[in-house]
Amino acid sequence: MKIDVLTLFPEMFEGVFSSSILGKARDKGIVSLGTVNFRDYSTNKHNTVDDYPYGGGGGMVLKPEPIFGAVEDLPPHLTEEGEPVKPRVILLCPQGETFTQKKAEELSGEEHLVFICGHYEGYDERIRQHLVTDELSVGDYVLTGGEIPAMVIIDSVVRLLPGVLGNEMSAVTDSFSTGLLEYPHYTRPAKFRDWEVPEMLLSGHHANVKKWRLKESLIRTLERRPDLLEGRVLSKEEKLWVAEWKKQQQEKEINS
Structure with missing residues (x-):
């Protein structure tokens, strides 16, 4: 280019x-x-x-x-x-x-x-x-x-051009590239002070990790940029995650 x-x-x-x-x-x-x-x-x-x-x-x-x-x-x-x-x-x-x-x-x-x-x-x-x-x-x-x-x-x-990034998947999973904000990231140590990395990320189960990341991306987008979800067709599982999140938000409001 x-x-x-x-x-x-x-x-x-x-x-x-x-x-x-x-x-x-x-x-x-x-x-x-x-x-x-x-x-x-x-x-x-x-x-x-x-x-x-x-x-x-x-x-x-x-x-x-x-x-x-x-x-x-x-x-x-x-x-x-x-x-x-x-x-x-x-x-x-x-x-x-x-x-x-x-x-x-x-x-x-x-x-x-x-x-x-x-x-x-x-x-x-x-x-x-x-x-x-x-x-x-x-x-x-x-x-x-x-x-x-x-x-x-x-x-x-x-940064989107082939060969520019060391890891070609970095650009694919960035916020907005999938229509969602990016999921949370963690690295070593597994426990810092009293804060621990989610157990799912330590499990080594790639399919479950992928599922966890999708859910976290969806929830983070709901919390911070709900406008990005307008017109998005949600899967049955994604709809359940959204319903679960909304229920938790309602409970927080009631308890506050």
């Missing part, structure tokens, strides 16, 4: 791209990570990339020329047959689709991703209309620019 980031602050990505999972993925040749300062594509002598909005109003708007110029000047990513790959051009903005694990899985199947990190009041609308393929947001809050959201999305996507 080839990933290019258009940003006014390429130095922000130096540590992120060279550390941890992203750094290892790049060292292995699984992903190519690069940044472009789109100020280099300014078309005026002052090297400005923004201007006042037509119609008045506060803030500044990113001009289309530097963004279009930077994207169109990117070296193409070629297939094994030498054909250029059409990139997914992703605009980071609060108006975009909320980024999810499902979207990360979708993007992990692409060969070339381009991220546009904006600043100021917003983008010239022609960038949205004629250049980008996706608009993504990482949540309903305001950040200074698109750099941190780009880092979040890139990390989430790259």
